[in-house]
Amino acid sequence: MSHICEAVLITCMDFRLHQRKDGRNYIADYIQMMGIDCDLVTRAGGILDLLNPAKNSFADSILRDANVSHQLHSAHTLLFINHEDCGAYGQFKFKTRHEEIRKHETDLRWTLKTLHLLFPEKRIIGSFAELENGTTDVFNIHKVFQYMP
Numbered sequence: 649m650s651h652i653c654e655a656v657l658i659t660c661m662d663f664r665l666h667q668r669k670d671g672r673n674y675i676a677d678y679i680q681m682m683g684i685d686c687d688l689v690t691r692a693g694g695i696l697d698l699l700n701p702a703k704n705s706f707a708d709s710i711l712r713d714a715n716v717s718h719q720l721h722s723a724h725t726l727l728f729i730n731h732e733d734c735g736a737y738g739q740f741k742f743k744t745r746h747e748e749i750r751k752h753e754t755d756l757r758w759t760l761k762t763l764h765l766l767f768p769e770k771r772i773i774g775s776f777a778e779l780e781n782g783t784t785d786v787f788n789i790h791k792v793f794q795y796m797p
């Protein structure tokens with residue numbers, strides 16, 4: 649018996665995005681808003697290991713999970729969500745919030761272009777979880793880029 653789902657979502661492992669003890673779950677809300685079922689891959693830094701892996705095997709690991717989702721569940725959409733105040737991006741020592749958000753948007757666009765070459769038949773959507781002003785754990789997720797085959 650096969651199990652089918654529409655998408656695989658690759659995002660950061662950061663607990664602030666996922667199930668909280670107070671009931672919030674930004675990633676689950678996003679999936680529900682998209683109206684899809686999806687496999688979930690969580691990595692420190694989300695897509696960062698695709699662009700700038702400390703070891704090549706880190707990038708391979710993300711691609712392996714995307715491939716497993718494709719092969720086992722026929723996922724035809726790749727979703728990526730990076731987020732503001734990501735610890736894995738701390739190495740870039742951003743001077744301003746604007747600079748940080750620009751880096752994530754640039755990285756998301758690079759990922760979409762690169763993965764489009766690997767998976768030309770897939771829909772690809774990159775999104776960014778931005779903190780609500782004055783908060784450290786209230787996120788609004790918005791789309792940065794989308795590719796439709």
Ligand SMILES: [Zn+2]
Pocket residue numbers: 660661662692693694731733734735736
């Ligand atoms: Zn993070």
